[in-house]
Amino acid sequence: MSVGVTLLVVLLVANLGASEKKIERQIDRQYDTQDPQFRRALDVLLGPPVLEGNHVEALINGERIYPAMLQAIREARHTITFETFIYWAGCVGREFSDALIERARAGVKVHLLLDWGGSLKMDGHYLREMQAGGVEVERYHKPHWSHLPRLNNRTHRKVLVVDGRLGFTGGVGIADQWQGHAQDADHWRDTHFRVAGPVVAQMQAVFIDNWMKATGRVLHGDAYFPALEGAGDMPAQMFSSSPTGGSESMHLMYLMAITSARHSLHLSSSYFVPDTLAVQALVDAARRGVKVRIIVPGCHIDSPLVRRASRSLWGELLAAGVEIAEYQPTMFHCKVLVVDALLVSVGSTNFDNRSFRLNDEANLNVLDRRVAQEQLQVFEQDWQRARPVELAAWQRRPLHEKAVERLAALLRTQL
Numbered sequence: 180m181s182v183g184v185t186l187l188v189v190l191l192v193a194n195l196g197a198s199e200k201k202i203e204r205q206i207d208r209q210y211d212t213q214d215p216q217f218r219r220a221l222d223v224l225l226g227p228p229v230l231e232g233n234h235v236e237a238l239i240n241g242e243r244i245y246p247a248m249l250q251a252i253r254e255a256r257h258t259i260t261f262e263t264f265i266y267w268a269g270c271v272g273r274e275f276s277d278a279l280i281e282r283a284r285a286g287v288k289v290h291l292l293l294d295w296g297g298s299l300k301m302d303g304h305y306l307r308e309m310q311a312g313g314v315e316v317e318r319y320h321k322p323h324w325s326h327l328p329r330l331n332n333r334t335h336r337k338v339l340v341v342d343g344r345l346g347f348t349g350g351v352g353i354a355d356q357w358q359g360h361a362q363d364a365d366h367w368r369d370t371h372f373r374v375a376g377p378v379v380a381q382m383q384a385v386f387i388d389n390w391m392k393a394t395g396r397v398l399h400g401d402a403y404f405p406a407l408e409g410a411g412d413m414p415a416q417m418f419s420s421s422p423t424g425g426s427e428s429m430h431l432m433y434l435m436a437i438t439s440a441r442h443s444l445h446l447s448s449s450y451f452v453p454d455t456l457a458v459q460a461l462v463d464a465a466r467r468g469v470k471v472r473i474i475v476p477g478c479h480i481d482s483p484l485v486r487r488a489s490r491s492l493w494g495e496l497l498a499a500g501v502e503i504a505e506y507q508p509t510m511f512h513c514k515v516l517v518v519d520a521l522l523v524s525v526g527s528t529n530f531d532n533r534s535f536r537l538n539d540e541a542n543l544n545v546l547d548r549r550v551a552q553e554q555l556q557v558f559e560q561d562w563q564r565a566r567p568v569e570l571a572a573w574q575r576r577p578l579h580e581k582a583v584e585r586l587a588a589l590l591r592t593q594l
Contacts, residue, residue, distance in 0.1 A: 205459055206434050211441040212519040220435060221416060221544060225428055227384075229416040232409030233376030235545050237553060241357040244349070244371040245271060251341045251373075252278045257402040258342055259289045260386045264297035264335045264527070265352025268305065275353050276305050283313030288402065290314075292390055294334045295321040297352070317393045319539075332422045335538040337371075337527045338386050343405045346374040346382040348417070348526050348543050350449065350514045357512075364479050367510040370447075370557070372525055372543060375410035381417035385541045388419060413547040421539040429528050429542065430535035434460050436518045443470045443520060445558045447513035450482065450529035451475045451489045452591045457530070458492060462499040470502075474513070474558070474565050477505035485531070488591050490573075491584035497570040504565035511565075517558065520551045532592050 210216040222228045238244045252259060252275070259282060266272060283289040291309065293301070295318040309316050319334045339347040349371030351357045361368035374382065387398050420428040437444060437460040444464060451473065453461070465471045473496075480486045493503055516524040526542030528534045545551075 205456055205463075206438045208438050210439060212436075212439045212521050213441065214439075217435075217439050218414075218546065221432075224435070225416065225418045225432055227381045227416055227418050229414045229544070229546065230377040230381070231414050232411065233374060233378045233413045233415040233545075234411030235413050235415060235543070235547070235550055236373045237550070237557070238349070238371045238373055239557065240360045240369060241271075241351065241366070242360045244351050244357070244369070245274075247373055248339055248347055248371075249274060249278055251339070251345050251347070252282060255282050255287045255341045257287060258398075259287060259340075260383060260390070260398070260403070261290070261339045262292040262334060262336050262386050262389060263339075263352055264294045264333065264337065265354055266293050266298045267300040267352070267354040268302040269355035271355050271358060272301065272305060272353055276309055279314050280309055280312035283309075288315075290386075290390060290398065291316045292319055292334070292386070292393060293317070294319045296333050297335075317390070319389060319393050333538050334389055335527045335534065336385065336389065336419065336541040338382055338541055340379060340383045340386060343383055343403050344375065344379060344407065346379040346417075348372055348374070348382065348541065350512050350525075350527070356510070361509050364509045367512045368506065368508070368561070369512040370515055370525065374415070374543065376413070376415070377407045377409070378415040378417050378543070380404055380407055382541075382543075385417055385419045388421075389539060392423070413545055413550065415546070416544045417541065418544070419539065419541040420535075422537060427536070429540050432524065432542065432544070433457065433516070433530070433535075436516060436522060436524065437461060437464055440464050440469045440518050443518070444472070445517040445555060446471075446473045446530065447511070447515040447558060447561065448473060448475055448530040449510075449512040449514060450485050450531050450534075452485060452531040453492060454532055454535070454591070458495060461501055462495055465496075465499040465501045471500070472502045472504070472558070472562070474504050474506055474511060474561050476511040477507050477566060479506075479508070479510045481510060484587050484590070487584045487587035491581075491588040493568065493573055494570070497568065497573055502567065504562055504567045506561060506565045508564055511561070513561070515554060515558075517551050517554050520555060521548055522546055523550050523554050537593070
């Protein structure tokens, strides 16, 4: 019995503890987003370079996102690589499975990487049908004695690449909740991006990174990495983070962006549970005159614990002048950061410790004022459907709410 208890404690510590050293001090503000050094910092500190010649298009809600992804899949001629956290049963899951099977039977090499935890609601017959139809399906970090210490490390990445030429990333999973246009509480609000140009090769590399971890096999050659010509004039960069290598990359990117902001910072965050450094960076930005606005979910949220933990942290932010609003119509699942109407960062990353340090994540950074202005318009539309939080009202919330929120905040390293 003592051996079993000891093993359980060891596994618990291994899964709840940090795998690497954390950023422990606030980043000094030495430049802003207008300074060429900001772009150089993105290049050097995050890894892959910012590449010219891309075209990036925002897709708003499932009614636009799913048809675009399915069309790309159905038009695939050589390869499909698809990594996602959520893949559940339902009409959407069936449509994607059928499309992937059809392409595999047509001779396209189809690789599907699903997070084991995120795809638990997926019917087993979907997997069997896809495998029988020629789709290579892998489950990331499925429980096994050889990697139990990594059980808490999930892949939260959402990356689809078709023929090595067309990429998709953003917030959506494969589930019926994302259908429609956020028209009611049962249909979620989200944003995804369609990408063409040289940065798609970086998106492919992000997928292959975890495919190698899951299978030990390397995907390469022209079918996966064709020569890519320019598709537009937008500079972009796709980078990733993982506890098994570079877990602080995503945290660093957000801290750099906030610290470098000169005029404005707009954050759409489905799970907003910032750590001490992130709170301080936002407070400092607001105090030096940056307009900081944040949209978070309201009462419609799939994780009430996250909302309670989040609300416990708002006092210092509101007191510093940060504006926070809770989205009202439905679950707000967007993950978009816009800084100084220039930098747009979108992908799988939530503004919380789980994304910054525990999960495998991937974000697309776009340095383009047209994309940024479009996203600011989308932000304003979402803000109109959100309820602003006033500091006085936050301070007056009932004692029992404060107590529950403080208890929830104790778990924020795992949220």
